[in-house]
Structure formats: structure tokens, C-alpha cells
Amino acid sequence: xxxxxxxxxxxxxLPGITAxxxxxxxxxxxxxxxxxxxxxxxxxxxxxxxxxxxxxSLVSNADFARFVRAHPEWRRGSVKPLLADAGYLQHWANANxxxxxxxxxxxxxxxxxxxxAYCEARGSRLPRWxxxxxxxxASDAVPDARADPAWRQRILAWYSTSARGVLPDxxxxxxNYYGVRDLHGVAWEWVLDAGSMMVSDDSREQGDPDxxxxxxxxxxxxxxxxxxxxMMRIAMLSSxxxxxxxxxxxxxxxxxxxxxx
Amino acid sequence: xxxxxxxxxxxAASLVSAxxxxxxxxxxxxxxxxxxxNQDGAPVGLDVHRGNKVLVSMFYSSxxxxxxxxxxxxxxxxxxxxxxxxxxxxxxxxxxxxARDTAEALRELxxxxxxxxxxxxxxxxxxxxxxxxxxxxxxxxxxLPDGQISHSNVITxxxxxxxxxxxxxxIGHADESLVRALATAP
Numbered sequence: 001x002x003x004x005x006x007x008x009x010x011x012x013x014l015p016g017i018t019a020x021x022x023x024x025x026x027x028x029x030x031x032x033x034x035x036x037x038x039x040x041x042x043x044x045x046x047x048x049x050x051x052x053x054x055x056x057s058l059v060s061n062a063d064f065a066r067f068v069r070a071h072p073e074w075r076r077g078s079v080k081p082l083l084a085d086a087g088y089l090q091h092w093a094n095a096n097x098x099x100x101x102x103x104x105x106x107x108x109x110x111x112x113x114x115x116x117a118y119c120e121a122r123g124s125r126l127p128r129w130x131x132x133x134x135x136x137x138a139s140d141a142v143p144d145a146r147a148d149p150a151w152r153q154r155i156l157a158w159y160s161t162s163a164r165g166v167l168p169d170x171x172x173x174x175x176n177y178y179g180v181r182d183l184h185g186v187a188w189e190w191v192l193d194a195g196s197m198m199v200s201d202d203s204r205e206q207g208d209p210d211x212x213x214x215x216x217x218x219x220x221x222x223x224x225x226x227x228x229x230x231m232m233r234i235a236m237l238s239s240x241x242x243x244x245x246x247x248x249x250x251x252x253x254x255x256x257x258x259x260x261x
Numbered sequence: 262x263x264x265x266x267x268x269x270x271x272x273a274a275s276l277v278s279a280x281x282x283x284x285x286x287x288x289x290x291x292x293x294x295x296x297x298x299n300q301d302g303a304p305v306g307l308d309v310h311r312g313n314k315v316l317v318s319m320f321y322s323s324x325x326x327x328x329x330x331x332x333x334x335x336x337x338x339x340x341x342x343x344x345x346x347x348x349x350x351x352x353x354x355x356x357x358x359x360a361r362d363t364a365e366a367l368r369e370l371x372x373x374x375x376x377x378x379x380x381x382x383x384x385x386x387x388x389x390x391x392x393x394x395x396x397x398x399x400x401x402x403x404x405l406p407d408g409q410i411s412h413s414n415v416i417t418x419x420x421x422x423x424x425x426x427x428x429x430x431x432i433g434h435a436d437e438s439l440v441r442a443l444a445t446a447p
Contacts (some may be wrong), residue, residue: 080289
């Protein structure tokens with residue numbers, strides 16, 4: 001009886017172990033047409049996403065330290081001020097090492113430029129917003145859980161507590177339908193098109209999109225309260241310039257999947 | 262809804278300002294080492310006009326509305342300078358649209374708009390470089406399903422070493438702050 005209990009425990013642990021071993025890998029996400037909170041153009045709600053691969057978890061401080069050692073121009077203190085603000089990697093123990101306690105935590109305090117350079121050095125890129133949104137719509141059971149009130153509530157709960165407390169280790173949250181972790185409840189994430197999300201739909205209008213225009217424009221049609229979590233993310237992303245860093249902004253990488261002819 | 266959205270924006274903005282002290286003064290655009298090619302198809306760097314003061318902006322040549330206006334605005338800023346300052350000034354315009362803005366298309370634009378390519382450079386770069394350059398210039402853009410590109414308009418004045426002197430989002434007339442920055446920089 002006791003033996004049987006241990007075996008059960010072992011099997012219960014196994015999926016977690018194997019999944020963690022794959023924590024630095026990526027999984028394929030099938031392409032989809034889906035209803036985005038950030039339409040591509042006025043009058044279109046459907047976003048078309050081609051198949052892509054997405055990292056299972058957020059890039060960790062240890063991952064980023066390997067990149068910095070290979071690319072010293074991205075070291076804290078060496079990085080050009082155009083490409084990262086003064087907060088860049090300020091939480092690390094020194095210019096090369098995050099320190100033992102934060103090695104496995106998601107890297108934060110990185111600019112969009114730095115995150116982009118990391119992914120490019122790996123032969124990948126940051127995910128586009130619509131790709132991120134598609135992957136993040138999945139619960140552990142279904143590819144699109146956005147209509148499930150219980151799931152929405154769990155996600156919203158994080159947004160009321162984020163930017164406080166200690167980051168969990170990367171890759172430790174429950175995998176979703178696609179096998180992707182950390183999409184909710186861990187950190188904000190840079191996306192490839194972070195600089196394109198708030199642009200006005202009519203470029204004949206002059207000047208930068210500002211708060212008033214953003215609120216009044218058709219660029220976002222966020223009419224349902226359940227989109228609040230995504231709206232927070234969009235607001236955060238669009239208020240960050242590409243050189244900005246934040247203690248709650250991390251990233252993961254994505255790659256295209258070449259379609260066979 | 263509007264209230265919620267505003268709150269989200271304000272909250273995000275406060276997070277950012279708390280987390281991000283301003284970068285050290287005077288970043289140089291030339292800290293981005295992007296490869297471009299000009300209207301003759303010749304490879305040039307983002308610092309093609311290093312040594313001169315430069316106005317930089319982005320455009321795409323099939324643009325129906327603002328892009329002609331951007332050229333007009335750049336010219337208005339030029340006219341705000343005295344003749345020796347003007348002959349010392351260079352202009353760099355980088356396309357959002359490398360797929361359609363081939364060297365031929367850029368030459369055609371130079372011809373129809375009578376652009377002096379001795380002093381002005383029309384350039385293209387690959388998509389990743391365009392994204393980084395736009396980010397550094399704080400220009401937002403998005404490809405729309407109909408082939409148009411929605412974008413914000415920012416004109417940036419650079420010092421001789423690429424240092425960002427001033428940015429302007431004013432279009433249709435010369436922004437005095439750009440003229441002054443160019444006239445007074447060493």
C-alpha cells in the first residue's frame with residue numbers, strides 16, 4: 001500500500017520533471033484566425049496568425065548572462081544609452097552575473113533592444129503581439145479559454161498583485177494547452193511590435209498618438225470587461241519606449257515555421 | 262470603458278516612470294549600427310552623414326498622404342536656416358517599406374520630388390533594421406491589411422556625431438525647436 005502510494009507520487013511528479021527539462025525549448029503553435037482585442041485595422045476584429053514556435057518559458061537571468069558573456073556590448077555599463085536606460089540589469093550582482101539567487105528567475109530590467117538582440121543571437125525573434133495573444137488565450141485544457149469566467153478570474157487576480165513581491169523561477173507555472181508556461185501571472189513581456197500597437201489608424205492625422213486620441217480612436221475596440229487583463233498589458237507595452245527597462249518586464253523568443261510548398 | 266482604459270494607461274505610465282529613470286543625456290543614433298542601402302543601391306551606414314548635422318525621418322513612397330508632407334516639412338526646416346547652415350545640413354529618409362521601396366522606387370521619388378541626392382539620402386533596410394531604427398527614432402508604424410502603412414511622424418535633428426538634438430512631431434511647417442537646435446549645435 002505504501003509502495004503503491006510512492007509510485008503514484010512518482011508518476012505525479014514525472015510530467016513536471018520532463019516539462020521542466022524542456023523548459024528552455026519551444027513548442028509549435030498552429031496558425032489561427034482569431035478575434036483579437038487589438039484589431040489590425042478598423043472594421044476587422046479577426047487577426048491572422050501564421051504557424052510559429054514559441055519558447056516554453058521566459059528567458060532566465062542565467063540564459064541572459066550567457067548571452068551577455070558572448071556579446072559584451074550588452075553588458076551593464078557597456079550598453080549604449082540609446083539602447084537601454086540606466087535601469088538595465090541593475091538587479092544583477094555584477095556586470096556578468098545575475099547572482100545565485102536570481103539565476104533561474106525570468107530576466108527583467110532589459111530593454112526592447114536588448115531582448116531583440118538576445119533573440120536574434122539565437123536565430124529567433126520576439127513574438128508579435130497577435131502571436132502572444134493567441135498563445136495566451138489557452139488554458140491548460142483548451143486553446144481558447146477566453147470565454148471561461150473562472151480562467152479569466154485567475155488571470156485578473158495576478159494583475160492586481162503584479163509588480164510586487166518576488167518573481168517566481170522561469171518555467172515553473174502550469175503549462176497551457178500548447179505546453180507554454182509563464183504567459184500569465186509572472187511578468188510583462190516585450191513583443192516584436194511593441195512600437196506599433198498604439199499607432200492611429202489614420203496616418204493623415206498629425207502628431208503622436210496621445211492619450212485622448214487613443215481613448216477616442218477606433219484603434220482598440222475593447223468593449224468587454226474581461227479584456228481588462230490584456231488591456232493592461234497593451235497599455236504597459238505601449239507606454240514603454242524601446243530603451244526603457246522595468247523590473248516586471250521580461251521576454252521570450254519565437255521563430256517562424258516555414259510553410260512547406 | 263474609457264475610464265477603465267485611461268486608468269490602465271495612467272497606471273502603466275506610473276509603473277514606467279517609477280521603473281525607468283531617464284537615460285544618460287545625449288544618446289547617439291549612430292549607436293545603432295544598421296546597414297542601409299541608398300537610392301543608387303549602394304550600401305551605406307545609418308551614419309552615412311556623420312560629420313554633418315542631419316534631419317532624419319521615415320516614410321514610404323507609395324504613401325498617399327503624409328509622406329509628401331514630410332518632405333515639405335523637412336524643406337521648411339531647411340529654409341529656416343541661413344545658407345551656410347543649410348549647406349552644412351544633410352537629410353536622411355528611411356523607408357518603412359523595403360519590399361516596395363526598391364532603389365528604383367527611391368530614385369523615382371527623388372526625381373519626381375526634385376530631391377538633391379548630394380545632400381539628401383533616401384534609404385531602405387531590411388525589416389528588422391527598420392523596426393530598430395523606428396524604435397530609436399520613437400516612430401510607431403504598422404502595416405495594414407490593405408497595404409498601407411499607418412505611422413506616426415517624427416523628425417529628429419542629429420548633431421555631427423549622431424547625438425539626438427531634438428525631435429518634432431509637427432508636420433506641415435518648420436518646428437522652431439528643430440531649427441533652433443540645428444542652428445545652435447556646434
